[in-house]
Amino acid sequence: MVDTCFLSQGLTTLAGLLLLPFGSLAASQIEDQAEQFFRSGHTNNWAVLVCTSRFWFNYRHVANTLSVYRSVKRLGIPDSHIVLMLADDMACNPRNPKPATVYSHKNMELNVYGDDVEVDYRSYEVTVENFLRVLTGRIPSSTPRSKRLLSDDRSNILIYMTGHGGNGFLKFQDSEEITNIELADAFEQMWQKRRYNELLFIIDTCQGASMYERFYSPNIMALASSQVGEDSLSHQPDPAVGVHLMDRYTFYVLEFLEEINPASQTNMNDLFQVCPKSLCVSTPGHRTDLFQRDPKNVLITDFFGSVRKVEITTETLSLQPDSGVIESSYKKDQMVEELMEPLKYAEQLPVAQIIHQDFKDAFLLSSGFHGC
Amino acid sequence: MAAAVRIFLLVLLLLGPGGWGQAEPPRDSLREELVITPLPSGDVAATFQFRTRWDSELQREWVSHYRLFPKALGQLISKYSLRELHLSLTQGFWRTRYWGTPFLQAPSGAELWAWFQETVTDVDESWKELSNVLSGIFCASLNFIDSTNTVTPTASFKPLGLANGTDHSFLRYAVLPREVVCTENLTPWKKLLPCSSKAGLSVLLKADRLFHTSYHSQAVHIRPVCRNARCTSVSWELRQTLSVVFDAFVTGQGKKDWSLFRMFSRTLTEPCPLALESRVYVDITSYGQDNETLEVYPPPLTTYQDVILGTRKTYAVYDLLDAAVVSNSRSLNIQLKWKRPPENEAPPVPFLYAQRYVSGYGLQSGELSTLLYNTHPYRAFPVLLLDSVPWYLRLYVHTLTITSKGKENKPSERSPQPAPPPPLPLHVPQHLSSQGYIHYQPAQDRMQPHLLEMLIQLPANSITKVSIQFERALLKWTEYTPDPNHGFYVSPSVLSALVPSVVAAKPGDWEESPLFNSLFPVSDSSSYFVRLYTEPLLVSLPTPDFSMPYNVVCLTCTVVAVCYGSFYNLLTRTFQIEEPRKGGLAKRLANLVRRARGVPPL
Numbered sequence: 001m002v003d004t005c006f007l008s009q010g011l012t013t014l015a016g017l018l019l020l021p022f023g024s025l026a027a028s029q030i031e032d033q034a035e036q037f038f039r040s041g042h043t044n045n046w047a048v049l050v051c052t053s054r055f056w057f058n059y060r061h062v063a064n065t066l067s068v069y070r071s072v073k074r075l076g077i078p079d080s081h082i083v084l085m086l087a088d089d090m091a092c093n094p095r096n097p098k099p100a101t102v103y104s105h106k107n108m109e110l111n112v113y114g115d116d117v118e119v120d121y122r123s124y125e126v127t128v129e130n131f132l133r134v135l136t137g138r139i140p141s142s143t144p145r146s147k148r149l150l151s152d153d154r155s156n157i158l159i160y161m162t163g164h165g166g167n168g169f170l171k172f173q174d175s176e177e178i179t180n181i182e183l184a185d186a187f188e189q190m191w192q193k194r195r196y197n198e199l200l201f202i203i204d205t206c207q208g209a210s211m212y213e214r215f216y217s218p219n220i221m222a223l224a225s226s227q228v229g230e231d232s233l234s235h236q237p238d239p240a241v242g243v244h245l246m247d248r249y250t251f252y253v254l255e256f257l258e259e260i261n262p263a264s265q266t267n268m269n270d271l272f273q274v275c276p277k278s279l280c281v282s283t284p285g286h287r288t289d290l291f292q293r294d295p296k297n298v299l300i301t302d303f304f305g306s307v308r309k310v311e312i313t314t315e316t317l318s319l320q321p322d323s324g325v326i327e328s329s330y331k332k333d334q335m336v337e338e339l340m341e342p343l344k345y346a347e348q349l350p351v352a353q354i355i356h357q358d359f360k361d362a363f364l365l366s367s368g369f370h371g372c
Numbered sequence: 373m374a375a376a377v378r379i380f381l382l383v384l385l386l387l388g389p390g391g392w393g394q395a396e397p398p399r400d401s402l403r404e405e406l407v408i409t410p411l412p413s414g415d416v417a418a419t420f421q422f423r424t425r426w427d428s429e430l431q432r433e434w435v436s437h438y439r440l441f442p443k444a445l446g447q448l449i450s451k452y453s454l455r456e457l458h459l460s461l462t463q464g465f466w467r468t469r470y471w472g473t474p475f476l477q478a479p480s481g482a483e484l485w486a487w488f489q490e491t492v493t494d495v496d497e498s499w500k501e502l503s504n505v506l507s508g509i510f511c512a513s514l515n516f517i518d519s520t521n522t523v524t525p526t527a528s529f530k531p532l533g534l535a536n537g538t539d540h541s542f543l544r545y546a547v548l549p550r551e552v553v554c555t556e557n558l559t560p561w562k563k564l565l566p567c568s569s570k571a572g573l574s575v576l577l578k579a580d581r582l583f584h585t586s587y588h589s590q591a592v593h594i595r596p597v598c599r600n601a602r603c604t605s606v607s608w609e610l611r612q613t614l615s616v617v618f619d620a621f622v623t624g625q626g627k628k629d630w631s632l633f634r635m636f637s638r639t640l641t642e643p644c645p646l647a648l649e650s651r652v653y654v655d656i657t658s659y660g661q662d663n664e665t666l667e668v669y670p671p672p673l674t675t676y677q678d679v680i681l682g683t684r685k686t687y688a689v690y691d692l693l694d695a696a697v698v699s700n701s702r703s704l705n706i707q708l709k710w711k712r713p714p715e716n717e718a719p720p721v722p723f724l725y726a727q728r729y730v731s732g733y734g735l736q737s738g739e740l741s742t743l744l745y746n747t748h749p750y751r752a753f754p755v756l757l758l759d760s761v762p763w764y765l766r767l768y769v770h771t772l773t774i775t776s777k778g779k780e781n782k783p784s785e786r787s788p789q790p791a792p793p794p795p796l797p798l799h800v801p802q803h804l805s806s807q808g809y810i811h812y813q814p815a816q817d818r819m820q821p822h823l824l825e826m827l828i829q830l831p832a833n834s835i836t837k838v839s840i841q842f843e844r845a846l847l848k849w850t851e852y853t854p855d856p857n858h859g860f861y862v863s864p865s866v867l868s869a870l871v872p873s874v875v876a877a878k879p880g881d882w883e884e885s886p887l888f889n890s891l892f893p894v895s896d897s898s899s900y901f902v903r904l905y906t907e908p909l910l911v912s913l914p915t916p917d918f919s920m921p922y923n924v925v926c927l928t929c930t931v932v933a934v935c936y937g938s939f940y941n942l943l944t945r946t947f948q949i950e951e952p953r954k955g956g957l958a959k960r961l962a963n964l965v966r967r968a969r970g971v972p973p974l
């Protein structure tokens with residue numbers, strides 16, 4: 001009895017010793033996988049949301065863009081990192097029965113416009129040229145910060161476009177188009193200038209899949225609402241507003257995104273299943289061959305949210321108060337210059353002065369405005 | 373270590389500048405105010421004003437501590453050396469004829485005017501950069517302001533703040549009448565307020581109620597003001613104003629009663645903790661002596677009487693800093709109920725109002741007319757009219773006519789002694805110019821707009837018509853907007869006038885009087901200054917059919933393919949006779965069987 005016990009114990013310990021290296025190998029593999037799962041290589045998130053259609057009957061395109069804007073803001077991307085381009089104003093349009101609102105569900109259930117919205121490019125500013133300048137960063141120096149895409153090589157960018165499109169082009173404001181080749185070249189410029197780490201491109205137009213056919217830069221994943229030859233259809237009209245409120249694909253994407261919170265682990269494969277043919281009538285497509293990671297390892301919040309990665313360091317910095325600067329700045333703020341003569345306000349309509357104004361000055365003023 | 377550093381800093385602060393025993397009084401202060409005025413037509417006007425006064429010298433670059441004054445605007449002033457900045461974004465139009473004279477009117481769309489300091493060397497460059505920066509701050513497309521819509525007025529738009537010289541070459545003015553105003557402009561405007569939209573009067577600023585109005589105007593005004601009564605030092609004043617006019621019949625379901633909750637869907641609970649003053653004024657004037665007509669609930673603890681815009685008015689005052697006002701119900705919902713409908717008297721007509729329209733037919737020429745109404749029974753007063761017309765409407769200045777009461781009215785013949793008429797720029801008709809003021813700057817195609825400024829004396833109880841004819845230009849292909857059939861806007865005319873008051877105002881201290889009384893500096897108590905705007909105009913330009921090139925290409929290619937192609941085929945094709953082809957598999961099998969039988973094949 002004792003011998004068999006001893007023998008079994010010995011066997012088990014021997015087995016354990018033999019399996020130990022395998023176990024540690026498996027454990028380190030699991031650790032590697034875990035590390036890879038959590039590390040996607042990006043440190044900040046940007047979003048460029050574009051609606052390219054003008055006129056009241058294209059209400060649904062603005063509602064599409066605003067619903068993605070709403071989700072992206074809710075999941076954490078701040079306004080300073082979102083470039084929102086809306087080609088027309090629907091909320092304060094005189095034909096809107098409920099001003100300052102844009103609804104996505106009929107019976108006015110959800111107001112995607114909200115109370116805290118900042119549109120960067122409005123109305124006539126949404127042109128192909130401005131869009132490409134925003135993407136590539138070749139922007140005039142006087143452009144304010146909120147209108148720039150200040151991404152770097154560790155930024156994940158979400159680009160969402162909606163409007164009217166066809167096979168190989170997207171129409172901007174009924175007067176110009178952007179082709180899929182131009183878009184692919186713009187993305188290549190972004191890649192060469194290292195303006196993105198990974199890029200997710202979503203498009204909701206008719207024949208949307210044609211827009212991502214020509215991409216050739218790495219690290220791009222693309223989704224479209226319909227294949228070449230198919231039309232993307234709109235969802236439901238609202239009798240009070242009088243137009244269709246949303247497009248089908250974005251409607252179901254919005255429903256999907258409403259379930260996501262900043263801590264969720266849902267991955268891209270779920271997004272690919274979002275709108276099957278039975279609901280969407282068109283066949284949504286996607287393209288992942290240029291993307292290096294496996295889509296099932298890509299979290300939704302990698303693109304739609306702004307999950308900050310924190311690097312912990314053990315170095316310490318010592319801050320010495322610069323006493324001279326504090327003292328002098330407070331002193332200078334306190335100096336109050338008392339003027340000798342009291343100042344007065346200008347007279348708003350000095351009739352006598354105007355009549356007897358020196359006309360030579362007026363003449364010089366009018367002719368010299370832009371150089372003779 | 374950290375504690376030692378903290379003690380060291382504390383000792384330093386105590387010993388440093390003059391040894392502080394107590395905290396320094398704050399250098400900036402906030403006053404907020406809401407004025408609710410029932411208008412003669414039955415609508416209700418609400419004007420919010422948030423005024424931050426900062427006792428500091430912003431022109432020196434090292435100001436770094438911003439408390440109530442927003443840093444975005446403070447940095448703007450010091451970087452572009454601004455003396456004054458006025459930006460307004462408006463949706464709708466203030467109907468002066470039916471609503472009375474406004475406190476502060478703004479034109480539809482976006483209006484930006486600024487006075488630069490005399491140290492600025494290139495004013496146009498600073499102006500362009502300023503409009504770009506403001507377009508980023510306020511989410512408005514102010515970057516469309518360029519030389520084609522900027523003018524330099526020569527007599528209007530004098531500085532509203534302290535000024536020791538008015539060289540008009542440092543003034544720029546531009547209007548974008550097409551600009552849309554919506555929540556995205558309100559959001560950054562609210563974020564500039566010290567209490568944002570969390571406390572005080574700004575909790576009432578909810579976009580879905582504010583844009584459901586006949587008139588919505590939000591503005592930012594920055595100017596230097598006197599710090600004390602002697603006016604020996606200068607402070608910066610930032611005023612953020614928001615005026616809305618609620619259509620009482622739509623919002624009140626047919627009754628003219630209103631309440632704060634019904635207008636804004638919110639009530640007031642507390643003042644802004646950072647505010648020095650937080651008050652609500654309700655105009656209870658017109659319903660004067662008898663208290664039977666209306667009732668204001670809760671009854672006001674104090675009233676304020678003063679001469680506002682030339683007439684004596686009474687206001688009920690609700691001071692949110694006074695604990696008695698908000699204490700009972702924890703929220704203040706001011707209501708006004710009409711006990712008896714007011715007598716059917718004609719609403720009082722303001723002394724000055726204006727109207728502007730385009731007349732003519734066809735797409736080649738037209739006429740711009742401005743009607744100025746002076747309804748004062750016996751007093752005439754001067755009005756300075758500023759017109760800025762885009763270059764694609766070519767004005768013919770020789771057709772400029774000013775008529776009142778059927779007779780021609782030369783601009784401002786006031787001085788009795790015949791001074792020699794000074795030389796005028798460029799073809800202004802001589803009969804209109806004698807001893808008056810008229811300034812015309814013609815447009816240059818694609819570079820600057822027309823500017824017409826004139827001082828007109830309006831006779832008592834008259835209508836003055838100023839009209840000028842124009843011709844429409846054909847734009848280049850790429851200059852049309854994406855929706856050219858909507859039309860092109862002409863910016864509103866600006867009227868600056870000194871309207872005689874019914875009651876003489878006594879000049880008071882700016883710091884003591886409520887904010888709505890200190891918008892314009894008062895120099896003469898017998899008249900008050902008012903700036904009115906007319907409607908913007910919508911003009912159709914001859915618009916080409918943009919789908920025609922596509923149509924032409926299709927048609928031409930079809931014609932070429934059908935006609936030339938068939939002709940070519942006829943000439944170059946040759947015809948050959950062809951043997952009929954042998955049958956298919958079935959026929960071959962049948963032939964095999966036939967051969968086996970010895971019968972001739974098919």
